[in-house]
Amino acid sequence: MTVSSKDLAQREKLTPAQVRKDLSFFGQFGTRGLGYPVVELRQQIAEILGINRKWNVALIGIGNVGSALVSFKEFIRQGFIIKLIFDNDQRKIGSFNKGIEVHDVTNLRQMLNKHNIELVIIAVPASVAQRIVDEVVDAGVKALLSFAPTNLRVPSNVTMRTVNMAIEMEHLSFHLTNENLYYTA
């Protein structure tokens, strides 16, 4: 079974030329006029995204957001395996969440190294987030996902993505408030 760049473009609201150009950046895909073999393309895209393997993930902060993340089945399906949880709350340390033990955050650096953690999810309050991020970076971790509602700094060789739900809501209130800007422009 094959899929054309036109089919792919329609699904993602792009142009066929964009699809072909984006894929060509990563090498030779498909055959001109015949399209892309679906199974092979899916495998190649998984390789590009790095989701054809498992990644050791640590979660720091097991409050409301952290708990939701531990239960998020999509992570496991994509190969992101939460191996360690950290918190600073003595009542949580030593307990288990979905079978994963909660460790004392004071042992962060040593534990990250011991368990070969490659990705870290930050779900701690804004007030302590930068300090935790600095420790994670010091431990040699190169990829972080932050849910802390604050601006955080990392060195240029480290990748950080931020999910800020308050800002997502502000996008919406902005659109509702400024609807006229778009329709009259």
Place this chain on the structure above:
Amino acid sequence: MTVSSKDLAQREKLTPAQVRKDLSFFGQFGTRGLGYPVVELRQQIAEILGINRKWNVALIGIGNVGSALVSFKEFIRQGFIIKLIFDNDQRKIGSFNKGIEVHDVTNLRQMLNKHNIELVIIAVPASVAQRIVDEVVDAGVKALLSFAPTNLRVPSNVTMRTVNMAIEMEHLSFHLTNENLYYTA
């Protein structure tokens, strides 16, 4: 107290010209050579973002993600007030979460209208998300924030933002996998 476009630019990693241009899009701010009065600018930006007022918000789906959102204090601080929660689980309907009653999702449309809900947060499984989104749009809601890990369609006069945590993680695994692409380019 005043702040210059240079100060603002440094904080946000922009150029002073970008800051001035972006603000000028919304009207006349500050005085040339003197900068922006801080209190006034903050108030004006809040007006632009629509966070100088309260918004009636409904949350659909009170699973792990939904529960985390109800506890997210930043929403209230920005004026996003969750007035209604909906679920289809009979064990949850009628219960209270942070003082907010959980309603039967079968009454969705009627309840959204009755309570003048302007923003809706979708935290339901991917399999039912499009059906729920369609009902919300039918009820006249113009702004949605979705946490469902799937592509959803809304009419062009409706704004939808999507938070997809799996895709955020894929950004990271992509960067870790393709580090060389950047350093050798």
